[in-house]
Amino acid sequence: MDDIFIRIRRLFSRGNLLTKFIFINAGVFIMIRLVMVFLTLFEVNSAPLLEYVQLSSSPAMLLYRPWTVITYMFLHVDLLHILFNMLWLYWFGGIFLLYFSERQLGGLYVTGGIAGAVLFVLAYNLFPYFRNLAGHSMLMGASASVMAIVFAVSFYRKNYEIRLLLVGRVKLIYLALFTLLVDLLSITSSNAGGHIAHLGGAAFGILFAGQLTHGKDLTVFINRWIDRLVNLKKRRRRPHMKVTYKRESDMDYNTRKRNEMDTLDAILEKLKRSGYGSLSADEKKRLFDASRQ
Secondary structure, eight states: OHHHHHHHHHHHHHSOHHHHHHHHHHHHHHHHHHHHHHHHHTTOOOHHHHHTTSEESOHHHHHHOTTHHHHGGGOOOSHHHHHHHHHHHHHHHHHHTTTSOHHHHHHHHHHHHHHHHHHHHHHHHHOGGGTTTTTTOEEOSSHHHHHHHHHHHHHHSTTOEEEETTTEEEEHHHHHHHHHHHHHHTTTSTTHHHHHHHHHHHHHHHHHHHHHTTTOOTTHHHHHHHHHHHHHHHHTSOOSSOOOOOOOOHHHHHHHHHHHHHHHHHHHHHHHHHOGGGSOHHHHHHHHHHHHO
16 A cells, blocks of 8 residues: 555656646545545535635635635546546647646646636626526636646647547647537536636637737746745755756747757658658657657
8 A cells, every 4th residue: 555655656746747737636536525425424514615615606705715716626526527627638738748838837727727717706797697696606627727728739739630539630729619619508508607617718728829929928927926835935944055047938948849849740741751761860860759758
């Protein structure tokens, strides 16, 4: 049993931020489910516990529990809910990291979730259709955050293709637009809050991609706040020596990754057209290095 926990801890510490997000969501799910099972055995209602971490559509409740704007995006209680969210996060988060940095993934996950929360609260308090539900509707799940990542990479690389079972190769943007249509048609369904949050996350993802093409990274602000929170603990420790690291900026990173992808695309096209023997030694090395990543 100890070996299992050691392996999990190693996987978490060695994994990238995408892996860490999946581990955090899974860990919170298991913990919440265990607590719910324990309370149910003693016939104790678990709903009040969930209300402290779910997002309420009531602005008054948000004033008392502002942390729920963040906690809700890591909270799941249904197995299929977390399974589908984590599969989408794993697949499209991996594509996202081909073109963007881990910092941008983390920043977009959080800001996309916040955007979904804002649209959820606004919709339930502005539209007459939700008037009777506005005071007691709750939201949970990583869907808005995941949709932000899906739409960001879909609109940034509109020609990127994925292979779907029984369908074949489809441009990622078409899948994203189909998902958007489904959410629009479902905003009056029994899961209206979830679909509205999806739309908020998707809108922010599109905005992120559009602004990035103009040289503006919308995740910079939230990442600065995250850095401040992380550094609060570090500031209490007095460093033994001062070491200066040169950090690659997000824009430089994106430019470098884009150039690498363009070079790789050209090599693959040459391979397809003329065969492996036509590649130079440098091109073969680049292809080999790319296959190992």
